[in-house]
Structure formats: structure tokens, C-alpha cells
Amino acid sequence: MNIVIVESPAKAKTINKYLGASYEVLASFGHVRDLPAKNGSVDPDANFQMIWEVDPKAAGRLNDIAKALKGASRLILATDPDREGEAISWHVLEVMKEKRALKDQKIERVVFNAITKQAVTDAMKAPRQIDGALVDAYMARRALDYLVGFTLSPVLWRKLPGARSAGRVQSVALRLVCDRELEIEKFVPREYWSLVATLTTPRGDSFEARLVGADGKKIQRLDIGSGAEAEDLKKAIEAANFTVSTVEAKPARRNPQAPFTTSTLQQEASRKLGFAPAHTMRIAQRLYEGIDIGGETTGLITYMRTDGVQIDGSAITQARKVIGEDYGNAYVPDAPRQYQTKAKNAQEAHEAIRPTDLSRRPAEMRRRLDPDQAKLYELIWIRTIASQMESAELERTTVDIAAKAGSRVLELRASGQVIKFDGFLALYQEGRDDEEDEDSRRLPAMSEGEALKRQALAVTQHFTEPPPRFSEASLVKRMEELGIGRPSTYASILQVLKDRGYVKLEKKRLHGEDKGRVVVAFLENFFSRYVEYDFTAALEEQLDRISNNEISWQQVLQDFWTGFIGAVNDIKDLRVAEVLDALDDMLGPHIYPARADGGDIRQCPTCGTGRLNLKAGKFGAFVGCSNYPECRYTRPLAADSEASADRVLGKDPETDLDVTVKAGRFGPYIQLGEQKDYPEDEKPKRAGIPKNMSPGDMELELALKLLSLPREIGKHPETGQPITAGIGRFGPFVRHEKTYASLEAGDEVFDIGLNRAVTLIAEKIAKGPSGRRFGADPGKPLGEHPSLGGVAVKNGRYGAYVTAGGVNATIPSDKTPETITLAEAIALIDERAAKGGGKPKRAAKKAAPKKAAAKTASKTATKAADPDAPKPAKKAASKKAAAKPKSDAVSKARAPVASAAKTSAAKPTAPKTPAKKSAGKARG
Missing domain, CATH: 2.70.20.10 (Topoisomerase I, domain 3)
Incomplete structure (x- = not known):
């Protein structure tokens, strides 16, 4: 029996049919191991030794592979033909070695560019070994991303409250968007x-x-x-x-474009079909894995993550045949067209994206595919055929x-042109971001x-108009031109920027949000080298040299780490106030617009004596008055927000006070009247604007409804106590005494009736505080805390929170239970523990547990304040490791022994800052 490993079950099922009964094809479901999301997974002091941990979801599948190998003669690793695919094969092989599942089996690596019977059977005839250089390049890239994330993000959290995280490539992509915003703001129309x-x-x-x-x-x-x-x-x-x-009149020729690469497919699908890059890649994956044709699943396109523009000779022959049949011999050039990639840092020489069988016309495939799949298949088919058609002949006059x-x-x-012979234009013309001239x-x-x-x-x-904001397509194109990122990463980079709230997509254009602009300003001020376009592109070139076996991956990491950790050490002693002052100066044009009267742009509009400056709070940076707390004026960062901060919607018919939309540090809100309309000890009535509503769309009628909340619906028939309806942090709700119940789809907070409210309250009580009918909420596990054990996300009576070892920490509003990461959860738990909170009340009754809890909190506080603090002695670590049961889940990457690294006195060390000192500076 021959065991074949691929990524997806769909591929496994298809390939099993192709290979027959002597083969068993199993799916790994993508990556099976990764670096644990905690400090120490990559050790710069041990020549970047890496600790790999098996994904809990993959443990069962790996056991199945190990069982299947008993009695098998060959293990064939047939994952995708790129760097990530090579890494998956390597991970599977390493786990099998740890499990001692390999005896005399022959180990082979095969790759195929399309999931067709011919491509798969041909690949099986040409096996090779795992490409160590590609694995090294993968490990270098993964280690870089890990080191940047786990070193820079904690600095960002401490020095810039409200910021989320910073990634190596995402930060540079974000800078492109924010630099364009700055260009637009500085632009003076002519x-x-x-x-x-x-x-x-x-x-x-x-x-x-x-x-x-x-x-x-x-x-x-x-x-x-x-x-x-x-x-x-x-x-x-x-x-x-x-x-x-x-x-x-001058004759001219226009040649067709090359077949699609990952980047050009994403760009063209965005321009012509309106697809986001992530959506394009999901559809392309489905087309690659194939559909049922004649009782057999067949891949419709070749592998969709590629820089290559060349296509197989047999595909060129088939394309020329289709062109002759559909358009005539005049459209078939005398010689086949050959293309060469022009992209910087082009990866392994993969074929371009093309249909596996060009005789499958789009019209024929339309009835077999869903609408989006059909559109993308047609786009790929047309581009491939057009790339082999005759040039268009024009006459420019x-x-x-x-x-x-x-x-x-x-x-x-006057100028114009005449098409003498349309050539490939009869079929296809590339979309443009600008208008035709x-x-x-x-x-x-x-x-x-x-x-x-x-x-x-x-x-x-x-x-004159300012430069346009980037569309997703034009940003991908610019990143490719600069050599930033890789085809397989573009879609995920854009998605991360949107998910973190650093950018927003409006009318198909990317807008830099305040949160993102502050992060970029921080990085440009204190880590400028690491967000430079040339530096990032040069690092990509180094990674490609690793994949070509030209340079050691540890050397690349060492060169990067030496400068990077030095930059981290330089900023660790800066107070938050110093950081904010630097950002305040850099973001000045964005934050403080010129006043119409020519007055001081930093004068507080409320008190008139205070100066406006950048401040940081739990929810991010904002502009506030220097006379706080006497003057409580605040507004968001955007230079145009002050003009829109106070927008009068009209008069309240009952009080005759102005109803105003305002912008505050925690977001937009509605206010009734001003402070002068109320007694000194009473504040104006306010109402938050729900997240699903835009301040610009707010009207008087809706604002009055929001100000009426919370409203009393009626008395509970059993208790006689009032039931109220309102809008809270987690959306609309009804409340009876201490029981809160969220409204469901179809319920309206402004007009929900008493009977419905009583029903919701009763259902919530029946489910219990956790929202579960039976037992306590076990929560969603995230991973392990370095010292407190398992970390989980739970829904509590007062909202979602993360917990570990009895320490509970509320999830802030800029994060959600679904998207919070293990690293973010650990930071929240450590922060809570450092403040002495979160422990169960019963722990306070006993002196010893209390002392132990304080000790644990102190340790975790140190970890939170300084993620790169000195580690316990090697001896202690060894004892701890020895005490643990043996597990297949954790293994070390193939790297030189740690002792070799110890001999180098030049190795940089991580910043060492006492927890209390760091915490004090963070408060500054």
C-alpha cells in the first residue's frame, strides 16, 4: 500500500480515484504544526531554535496517518507546489518520525500543478526528496513574522494604549495606505x-x-x-x-497581456468582477480542486498561487487550436507567444493560472458552476486564450x-485611432483603474x-485632484511593484488590515483609519527602518536567496534581529507621554486643521485657554484639552472631525433644547442641550450611537428615540418590578432587576412589547447567567498561558471575558470573542493579574493561597511588562520539561545545536526591564 498525503479532503477524494486501490490518499487539512503563541517559541540566543506544536485539531488526523503507515511501502507527500506546501510535507514527515511511525517505508515528494488524472499520474512518475532550501525559507519567514509580532506588539500595547498589533508585512502595506491619506490631506488644488x-x-x-x-x-x-x-x-x-x-497617421501594434499570475488575477477580478482578493482566492481554490465532470472530479484551473507567466507547451498548442476554431487562422500568430515574469522577487517557476483544458468553453461550464465561479473561470479562460492571439493592428492619427x-x-x-485588425481585442481587453484617454x-x-x-x-x-486612494486591486499592484509580500499573502494582508480596524473599504477604496495612522506614525518614528519599502523588499530578496540555497536562513535572521532588538531596547525606557508628543508632532497636519479665522490651531474650542494635544486611552488615541479634568473637551483624531463634531439636528419638542451629534473619545454620540442648560452637578443627557448606525445618517427623529433609552416597557407581572429596554455594549437588550436578555432578530428596542420582553427574560433565566441551559459555560479554548494554564474565552453575565487560572479579564470593545488571539488574551490576563484582580473571592480567605496568587500575579506582570524578560535557568527548565509526559505535539526545528549559539558573545539579548518600572512608565 502507498500512502499519499495532500492538504484537503476534496483533493484526497479526487486523487484517490485517479491512483486506484493500491493507494490510500489522506488529507492533512492544511498545516499540522505551528509555533506556539507564546514567548520562547523562537529563541534568538540558541541560533533561532524553533519549537513546533501540533495543532490540536490535527492530532487525530496525524494519528490516522501514522496508523495507515503500518504495513505501507511508501509515504508520498503530495502537498501544494509552493513554499507553504513544501513546509506542510516537512511538518507531516517530522511528526511521523517523532511518532516512530516510519520503518522501511520509502519517502517521496511529488508535485503537480493541476488536479487532473494526467497531471497526477505524471507527477507520480517523477518523485523527488523534500526541498530543504524551500523549508529553510519557510522557517525564516515564519520566524521573522513571529519575532516581529511577539516583540513589537507588546511594545505597541504598552507605549500606545488602544493599539492592537503590528506585523512585518502588514505594517508596510498599512503605510502605503496611510501615506496616500497624507498626500491627499496635503494636496492643494490648482x-x-x-x-x-x-x-x-x-x-x-x-x-x-x-x-x-x-x-x-x-x-x-x-x-x-x-x-x-x-x-x-x-x-x-x-x-x-x-x-x-x-x-x-502612424501604424501601431498592441500585444496581449500575459496569462494570469496570482497578483494580476486578483487585480483584474477586482476591476472587472468587483471581487475582493480574498473572495477571488476562495473561488480559485474551488476551481483548482475541481468539480464533477462525467462522474469524475476534475480540476478546472492550474495552481492559483504563482508568480510565473509561462504556460505548458501542450496548453499553448491547445490554445492555438481553440483560437483557430473560434476566430479563424488570421487570429493565430505565426509562432507561439512566450512570456517572462517581470515581478520583483519572483518565486519558484510555477506555471501561470490557466484552465486545465481549454476546450472547456465558459458557456459550457456555466451550467456546472455557481455564478461567481463561472465568472472567474471565464475571466481566466479568456485571458489565457487572448495571451496566445495575434496582436491588434491600429492606426493612430x-x-x-x-x-x-x-x-x-x-x-x-485632435487625436484618435482606428483599429485596422482587432486581433486579441476581439476577445479581451485589460481593465483599467482610470478612464480611457x-x-x-x-x-x-x-x-x-x-x-x-x-x-x-x-x-x-x-x-487638479489629489491622487486617488488605493483600491484593493491597485494596492496589490503597488505591493507587487515594490516587491513587498508574496502572491499567497496579499489577500490575507488586506483582510488583517480591515479586521484590525486599521483601514476601511468605502466605495471600493481603502481609507486609512485613525487607529491605523497612529500605528504607522509610531512605527515611522521609532522603527522607521522596518516600515521602509526598500528594506522590506530587500528582506524578501534575502528570503528568496534562502530558497535558492544561496544563504543561511539563520544568518538572515541574525542580521535582522541584531538591529531590530536594538530598536526595541532604544524605546523601552520612553514614557508614553514622550511617545505621544512625537506622534503629536508627526500627525499635526492630520490632527489640527487650519482655522478659518487664522487663529491658534491648538486652542481648545471649549475653554479657550487649554491647548489641544494627542492623548491615549483604552479605546485608542484621541485629541483632548490640556486643562483636563477642568475641561473635558475631546474629539477623534481626524482633522475634519472637529467640524463635524457638533452637528445640530434640531430641537427637542419637550425641552426646546438642541439635539446634537458629537464626536467623543469613545466614539460618536447624541447629546441633549449643553452643560449650561443643566445644574452644575448634573451632566447633559447623552446616548451612544449604535455601531451599525452612521453619525452622518443620524436624523432628529432617530436621535430622540435614542435619547429616550432606556425606556420602561412595563411592570413584570410576577414581581411588579419594571422591565426596561436599552442599547448596551453588546447591542439592544431588555432588563428586569439584574437579568439582562439580548433582543433577537425581529425585535425592535424602541417598540418591543411587555409580553415579548417577559418571554425573553424568562428564557434567559432558564438558561442561566452563562446563557447555557445545562452546566457552566466551558468557553472556547485558545491555548496555554505560560504560568496559569489553559486560556479560554467565555460569555459572562456582564459580557465576554478571557480567563486562565482563576484570573478573569474583560475583553475590550475593540476586540471580539471570535477574533481575539491567544497573545492578546494573555496580555489582558497578565494586566489584570498585575493589578491584583480577577482571583476568586474565596482565595482571599486563606493566607497561603493569597500569597501564591500574588506571586503568580507578580510573575505574570513581569511577563506582561517585558515579554522578553530573562528566562528561568536552563536547569530549572530542564526539570520542568522532564516532569512533563512525552508528547508528539512539540518538537524542535532542524537547527544547529543551542551550544553553538552560546559561544557567540555578539548575540543580542532581549530587553530586560523590571515589571514595576515598565508599568510605571506605561502609565506616564
Whole structure:
């Protein structure tokens, strides 16, 4: 029996059919091991020795593979043909060695670029060994991402409250978006005018010509800068006689684009189909894994993560055949087209993305696929066929026209083109982010010396526009041009930026959010080298050199770590106030707009004496008054937020007070009246704006409803106590005494009735505080805390929280139970423990447990304040390790022995800061 390992069960099922009864194909379900999400998983002091941990979800599948290997003659590792696929095969093999499941079995690695019977059977005939250089490149990339994340993110949390995390490549992508925001804000519009005449030939054909010269001087696009200049030229054109000076026609050729790579597929699917990159990749994965055709699952496209633009010779032959059948021999070029990649740092030489069988026309496949799959398949098919079609032949025509008005001579120009032979344009034309230029217009026939007549004259005022914000497609294109990231990472990078709230997508354009801009400003101030485009691209080149076996992966990591940990050490003693002052200066143009009256841009608009400056709170950075707490003026960062902070919606009919939309440090809210309308000891009535509502869309009627909350629905029929309805941190709810019940779909907080409210309260009581009918909520496990044991996410009476070893920490509003990571949970638990909170009350009754708890809290506080604090002595660590039962879950990466690293005195060390000192500085 031969055991074959692939990633997905869909592939396993298909390939099993291809190979027959002597093969058993099993799925790993992707990666089976990863670095544990805790400090120490990569040890720079031990030559970057790495600890790998088996994913609990993969343990059962690995056991199945180990069992299947008993009596098997071969283990064939057939994961995807890229760096990640090579790593999965290596991980599976390493786990099998740890389990001692391998005896005399022959171990082979095979790769195929498409899931078709021919591709799979051919691959089985050409096995190889696991490519160690590719595995090294994977480990270097994974270690880099880990070291940056687990070293930089805690610094970010301590020095910039409210920030979430920073990744190696994501931070650079975020900088691209935020730099564009800065360009837009600094942009000063410039006025210019254009004059376009509609002229007619003697035969009555009309066309447009633009003014390009006057009195012997060329006129560029921005040269006519005022209405007075435009009016002067208008009068001259209106009085002029027009004659054709020259007619120049030049032949031109337009060649087709190369077949799709991962990047170009994402860009074109975004432009033409409106698909987000992540959605495009999900559909492409499905097309790659295949559909049922004639009772057999067959892959429809080749592997979709690639930099390569070349395609197999047999596919080229088939494409030329299809072109001849569908369009005629005139559209088949004399020689097949060959393409070479132009992308920086192109990865392994994979084939471009193409259909596995070009005879499967899109019209035929449409009935077998869902709408989005059909659209993407058609796009890939068309692009592949077009790439092998004949070039388009064009004729570009330029007509210069003399306009004489007395002593003045003006020059106008008309340009256009004629398609003599459409070639590949008969099938496909690449989408563009900008509009087509006027050269695509077709001009009527004209000859030199021919008189023309003016039919109309358009004199138009324009203003230059700032550079456009990135679309997802244009950001992917820019990242590829700069050599940042890899095809397989673009979609996930964009998704992470959106999930963290660093950017938002509006009208298909990426906007840098305040949270993201503060993170970028922080990194540019204190870690500038690591968000430089050239540095990141150069690091990608180093990683590719590793995959080519040209350089040691440990050397690349050492070169990076030495400078990086030095930068971390440089900032560790900075107080939060110093960090905020630096960011305040850098973000000044964004934070403080020029005032219409020319006054001090930092003067507090409320008290008039305080100065505005950048502050940080639990929910992130905001602008506040220096006279706090006497003056409580706050607003978000955005320079335009102050103008929109106080928007009067109208009058409250009952009190005749203004109802205003305001922007505060915790988000937008509704306020009734101002402080002057209330007694000194009473604050104005306020209501938060729910997350699913936009402040810009807020109207008076809705605002009054929000201000009416919480409202009393009625008295509970059994207790006689009131039941109220309101909107809280987790959405709309009803409340009776101490019981809160969330409203369900179809319930409306403003008009829910008493009977329905009583039912919801009764159901909540029946379920218990945890929301479960039977037993306590076990929560969702996240992993292990370094000292407190298992970490879990739970839903409590007052909202979601994370817990470990009896220490409970509330999940802040900028995170959710579904998205919070183990590292973030550990940080919250450690912060809670450091404050002496979270322990069960009964623990306080006994002195010894209390002391132990304090000791544990102290340890975890040290861990929180300094994730790279000195580790316990090696001897103690060894004892601890020896005390643990043997497990297949954890193993060390293939790296030089740790003792070799110890001999190097030049090895950098992690920052060592006492917990109390760090905590004090964080508060500063």
C-alpha cells in the first residue's frame, strides 16, 4: 500500500480515484504544526531554535496517518507546489518520525500543478526528496513574522494604549495606505482651464480639438490658470478661421497581456468582477480542486498561487487550436507567444493560472458552476486564450489645426485611432483603474489645407485632484511593484488590515483609519527602518536567496534581529507621554486643521485657554484639552472631525433644547442641550450611537428615540418590578432587576412589547447567567498561558471575558470573542493579574493561597511588562520539561545545536526591564 498525503479532503477524494486501490490518499487539512503563541517559541540566543506544536485539531488526523503507515511501502507527500506546501510535507514527515511511525517505508515528494488524472499520474512518475532550501525559507519567514509580532506588539500595547498589533508585512502595506491619506490631506488644488472646440469638415463630420498653443507658445494642461486668460483665448477662437495644418497617421501594434499570475488575477477580478482578493482566492481554490465532470472530479484551473507567466507547451498548442476554431487562422500568430515574469522577487517557476483544458468553453461550464465561479473561470479562460492571439493592428492619427484671428495664431489638436485588425481585442481587453484617454476616439477623414468650421466651443474650469486612494486591486499592484509580500499573502494582508480596524473599504477604496495612522506614525518614528519599502523588499530578496540555497536562513535572521532588538531596547525606557508628543508632532497636519479665522490651531474650542494635544486611552488615541479634568473637551483624531463634531439636528419638542451629534473619545454620540442648560452637578443627557448606525445618517427623529433609552416597557407581572429596554455594549437588550436578555432578530428596542420582553427574560433565566441551559459555560479554548494554564474565552453575565487560572479579564470593545488571539488574551490576563484582580473571592480567605496568587500575579506582570524578560535557568527548565509526559505535539526545528549559539558573545539579548518600572512608565 502507498500512502499519499495532500492538504484537503476534496483533493484526497479526487486523487484517490485517479491512483486506484493500491493507494490510500489522506488529507492533512492544511498545516499540522505551528509555533506556539507564546514567548520562547523562537529563541534568538540558541541560533533561532524553533519549537513546533501540533495543532490540536490535527492530532487525530496525524494519528490516522501514522496508523495507515503500518504495513505501507511508501509515504508520498503530495502537498501544494509552493513554499507553504513544501513546509506542510516537512511538518507531516517530522511528526511521523517523532511518532516512530516510519520503518522501511520509502519517502517521496511529488508535485503537480493541476488536479487532473494526467497531471497526477505524471507527477507520480517523477518523485523527488523534500526541498530543504524551500523549508529553510519557510522557517525564516515564519520566524521573522513571529519575532516581529511577539516583540513589537507588546511594545505597541504598552507605549500606545488602544493599539492592537503590528506585523512585518502588514505594517508596510498599512503605510502605503496611510501615506496616500497624507498626500491627499496635503494636496492643494490648482485651478486650470481647458478650451475644446467642436469642428466640422466640409462633409459635415464633426470632431473635437483641444487648444494646445497660442502665439508660438505651447500650452500644457495646467498653463491656463485663470478665468481671465481663458476668456481672452475664447474670444480669439471665436473670431478665428480654422485650417488643417497637418494630418499624421502612424501604424501601431498592441500585444496581449500575459496569462494570469496570482497578483494580476486578483487585480483584474477586482476591476472587472468587483471581487475582493480574498473572495477571488476562495473561488480559485474551488476551481483548482475541481468539480464533477462525467462522474469524475476534475480540476478546472492550474495552481492559483504563482508568480510565473509561462504556460505548458501542450496548453499553448491547445490554445492555438481553440483560437483557430473560434476566430479563424488570421487570429493565430505565426509562432507561439512566450512570456517572462517581470515581478520583483519572483518565486519558484510555477506555471501561470490557466484552465486545465481549454476546450472547456465558459458557456459550457456555466451550467456546472455557481455564478461567481463561472465568472472567474471565464475571466481566466479568456485571458489565457487572448495571451496566445495575434496582436491588434491600429492606426493612430494626429491632426494639427491652425486657428487665425487677426494677428494671433492659435493651435488646436485632435487625436484618435482606428483599429485596422482587432486581433486579441476581439476577445479581451485589460481593465483599467482610470478612464480611457481621448486617443481611443475615431477621427473623420481630413486633408492638409482643408477649411473647417467651428460648431461649438467649450470653456471649462477644472481643479487638479489629489491622487486617488488605493483600491484593493491597485494596492496589490503597488505591493507587487515594490516587491513587498508574496502572491499567497496579499489577500490575507488586506483582510488583517480591515479586521484590525486599521483601514476601511468605502466605495471600493481603502481609507486609512485613525487607529491605523497612529500605528504607522509610531512605527515611522521609532522603527522607521522596518516600515521602509526598500528594506522590506530587500528582506524578501534575502528570503528568496534562502530558497535558492544561496544563504543561511539563520544568518538572515541574525542580521535582522541584531538591529531590530536594538530598536526595541532604544524605546523601552520612553514614557508614553514622550511617545505621544512625537506622534503629536508627526500627525499635526492630520490632527489640527487650519482655522478659518487664522487663529491658534491648538486652542481648545471649549475653554479657550487649554491647548489641544494627542492623548491615549483604552479605546485608542484621541485629541483632548490640556486643562483636563477642568475641561473635558475631546474629539477623534481626524482633522475634519472637529467640524463635524457638533452637528445640530434640531430641537427637542419637550425641552426646546438642541439635539446634537458629537464626536467623543469613545466614539460618536447624541447629546441633549449643553452643560449650561443643566445644574452644575448634573451632566447633559447623552446616548451612544449604535455601531451599525452612521453619525452622518443620524436624523432628529432617530436621535430622540435614542435619547429616550432606556425606556420602561412595563411592570413584570410576577414581581411588579419594571422591565426596561436599552442599547448596551453588546447591542439592544431588555432588563428586569439584574437579568439582562439580548433582543433577537425581529425585535425592535424602541417598540418591543411587555409580553415579548417577559418571554425573553424568562428564557434567559432558564438558561442561566452563562446563557447555557445545562452546566457552566466551558468557553472556547485558545491555548496555554505560560504560568496559569489553559486560556479560554467565555460569555459572562456582564459580557465576554478571557480567563486562565482563576484570573478573569474583560475583553475590550475593540476586540471580539471570535477574533481575539491567544497573545492578546494573555496580555489582558497578565494586566489584570498585575493589578491584583480577577482571583476568586474565596482565595482571599486563606493566607497561603493569597500569597501564591500574588506571586503568580507578580510573575505574570513581569511577563506582561517585558515579554522578553530573562528566562528561568536552563536547569530549572530542564526539570520542568522532564516532569512533563512525552508528547508528539512539540518538537524542535532542524537547527544547529543551542551550544553553538552560546559561544557567540555578539548575540543580542532581549530587553530586560523590571515589571514595576515598565508599568510605571506605561502609565506616564
